[in-house]
Amino acid sequence: MALAQELYGTSSCRLDSFVARWLQPSREWKEEVLEAVANVEQFLRQESFHGERWLQNQEARVLKVIKVGSFGTGTALKGTAEVELVAFLSCFCNFWEEAKYHTAVLRLIRKKIQYCQELLALGLRDLRIDEGVPSALVFTIQTRTAEPITVTLVPAYRVLGSSVSDSPPPPQVYVDLIKASYSYSNYPGIFSPSFSELQKNFVKHQPTKLKSLLRLVKHWYQQYAQDMQVTVEQWGYADLILWVNPYEPIRKLKERIRRSKGLVGLPRLSFQESGCKRQVLSSHCSLADYGVFCSTRICLLETVSPEIQVFVKSPNGSSQAYAVHPKSFVLNLKQQIEDRQGFLSKQQQLEYEGQVLQDWVDMGYYNIQDSDTITLSQKPSAHVRYLHS
Structure with a gap:
């Protein structure tokens, strides 16, 4: 000041x-x-x-x-x-x-x-x-x-x-x-x-x-510009008021709404200007992209499951689908593979786009998206025969 x-x-x-x-x-x-x-x-x-x-x-x-x-x-x-x-x-x-x-x-x-x-x-x-x-x-x-x-x-x-x-x-x-x-x-x-x-x-x-x-x-x-007030409406619930930077990705706004309301998945949001058609807000855009720079009201439509489906390709060429959370550890996926295929998690090596996935790193770190394929193999140091499912 x-x-x-x-x-x-x-x-x-x-x-x-x-x-x-x-x-x-x-x-x-x-x-x-x-x-x-x-x-x-x-x-x-x-x-x-x-x-x-x-x-x-x-x-x-x-x-x-x-x-x-x-x-x-x-x-x-x-x-x-x-x-x-x-x-x-x-x-x-x-x-x-x-x-x-x-x-x-x-x-x-x-x-x-x-x-x-x-x-x-x-x-x-x-x-x-x-x-x-x-x-x-x-x-x-x-x-x-x-x-x-x-x-x-x-x-x-x-x-x-x-x-x-x-x-x-x-x-x-x-x-x-x-x-x-x-x-x-x-x-x-x-x-x-x-x-x-x-x-x-x-x-x-x-x-x-x-x-x-x-x-x-x-x-x-930087000194005086203020975040704008966003009022989140949801039928049957009290309004949620947040202060938002209009240039931040809407995905960040969705994350804040998810945490504030204790939701399991990300919400879908819609916005409607007076006299215009209602439109669903994209996570990739910002409110500024929609021409919103001052206090506004948006509607929470529904929530989306946070889990994504990935395909794990085994050494024998077969591929199986698994449901994972982007913020879960790679080890969690290995444990799912062990439960279903009998291949011990400590002997597994998972690769995505040529990169070996580390056990205690979350899936989101590797930017693994829905329907992506992960390659499964045996760790070079392991000498245990792979159990085919």
């Missing part, structure tokens, strides 16, 4: 000095953050991704990595602990492929990045895939002296090609975008990263005063 009073006591002719003193990061701090992020960029540029069935024997390479957001446009605030990256991949030849294989690419990058020695030396941790529009790979690394920074990585289709100029893209780009957006109309903004170079260059080449203004607006938002 003291900084806010300082701002309101600053005359317009001295705003540049205020920004330089209080909001603009020091050159040393910024260079230290970018030095740590450079290790991520180097890993992405040098790594090749292959061996997945959906790649159809082609090699996926990172064509270019760019910094977007405040670090990309040169409008970062002092103490900013988040850096956003967009990686353009060779395996995305159009918008449809980007949308279809986006999650698979994230899993593939996550599988590779967790063994990168340079990033492990920087204290790589909290590696996860965050659902959103679009979904992103998120992790934390440590700088030399500053606070840990969070890196958000989004793979994208390089629609603008190798050279990005200030002139408008060819008209066909917008034709393809409109067609693809029509197919994925429930996820507005899903193809935005493909145009991030245009967005970045537009701000980056603007006068310093405009960047100072953007920093002031960000500072004001």
